[in-house]
Amino acid sequence: VKPGDRVEVKGMKIQAVPAYNVNKFMSPGRVFHPKEEGGVGFLVTLAGVKIYHAGDTDLIAEMEGLQPDVALIPVSGTYVMTAEEAAEALKRIRPKVAIPMHYGSIVGSPEDAEKFRQLAPKEVQIVILEKEA
Template identity: 55%
Template sequence: MLENIKWLGHDTFKIIGEKIIYTDPFQIKKPDKADIILITHEHYDHFSPDDIKKLLTPDTIIVLPKDCSGKIRAKEIIVKPGDKITVEGIEIEVVPSYNTNKKFHPKEKGWVGYIFKIMGKRIYIAGDTDYIPEMKTFKDIDIALLPVSGTYVMTAEEAVQAAIDIKPKIAIPMHYGSIVGSENDAHYFAEKLKGKIDVVILKPEE
């Protein structure tokens, strides 16, 4: 399954399965076609209309929080934490994503992460979040895509605690290397989880 997950930097993943799913497209270098685009929140490095347009087809469906809606001419599904939907045969759970000890991503905004099932695997994309209590309730996660850079999201140390709560089969660090954070954060995360959870550090695709 890992060969089907392409990290394009920051929070942007291309996941290839029954459908082509993109998460938070940002700094897309070449046009492509997405079946489903998952948007976690409205900040420019997660909700970038110019980048989204590079992936749109007449059939692309964008799943997004309410404050992102109506800004792009496309098929939209507006979601909030707690929602469960099926899009083009893909099961998607919408989960909370927020800060607990900083002000950038307030819980009351209703911004989100997603757990979606593709190729028989449950993948969690966290969005911009701190280590939050809801993570203990996420079940049967095969692959967790977790921010590790601190400043706007949880630190690598906090991400280690999140991974231990979520218990994925594989954890992949993200949200470093472009705006904040460095590969050192990813390596720290991997080192601290050694013997507990398999960590795969992906190289950004060109």
Template identity: 55%
Template sequence: MGVTIRWLGHASFQIKANEKVVYFDLYRSKKLREKVPDKLEPASVVLVTHSHNDHCFPEAINEVRNEDTIVVAPKDCGDKLDYAFESLKPGEGSTFHDIEVKAVHAYNVKRFRSPGNPFHPKGFGVGYLVKVEGKTIYFAGDTDVIPEMNDLGSIDVALLPCGDTYTMDNKEAAEATKIIKPKAVIPMHTWDRSIDDFKKGIAGTSTKFVSLKEGEEFTIND
């Protein structure tokens, strides 16, 4: 059985493999609920990259959380999450319900609220490497192209932001893809903008470009 990746909109994904269900940055705004109205399956693990509202959204997490669910989030998400959760710093890893999770760096180097004040400073948030059923998924979080992308190892699918403003734009996401060399890449955090330049930017590489609409899924097969 393959590993299925479903885009729930914005930077939110559902990963399913056998009986395991993982969510990345689960966000359920009114607009996204209209596009993906389904009742979501209970979570084995919920991964949160940082505390911004469109990534750490307690209402949505509570809808999929039960007594067995493990939530992993940066410590400052404790201001929003009123229950115990796990936290991993970049470079740290652990196994939750047989799902291997490692936190990696995610930060801005060229996008700033004001001079010297990045939207996502180094150490504020994380990305995640998740290994499930032998497949490795890289969820980049909100990030620019950063040197640490050179050290991620073998990636089956990379989930990369490309909407600009707070993260990489299309051309930078293509640059990141060439650095990471995943077997497949899925755009996210697009702000409903065109992703054509992202696709064009990796033409001729061995990476498969997978464009999903909200609610659509992609299966990693053996």
């Protein structure tokens, strides 16, 4: 699967969209997820609802114009967007609902999700999912 690929299955439209780093470095000049590797997120449309799963990405130009109804956005900052960058992404993609992800296990903490909630545009409903016991 590569950015730009599209498929439709039983009325569900799936589009692979770019996901890569621009400012998260493993060493000087070497990002964790280079654009050239073709990493992807997904835009899924079902019953008229558009869901964006950003994947492992920074705030990138290709997010412009996606306009999902629901956005799953990484917020931990180590390999992906920081809470601040993720809040800025919401201003660009303008979802109705956003769910922070990629925090609290390998890297990041629940505080990253809370910070994201505090910084997010007020018109976006932020849903922080609770871990099951």
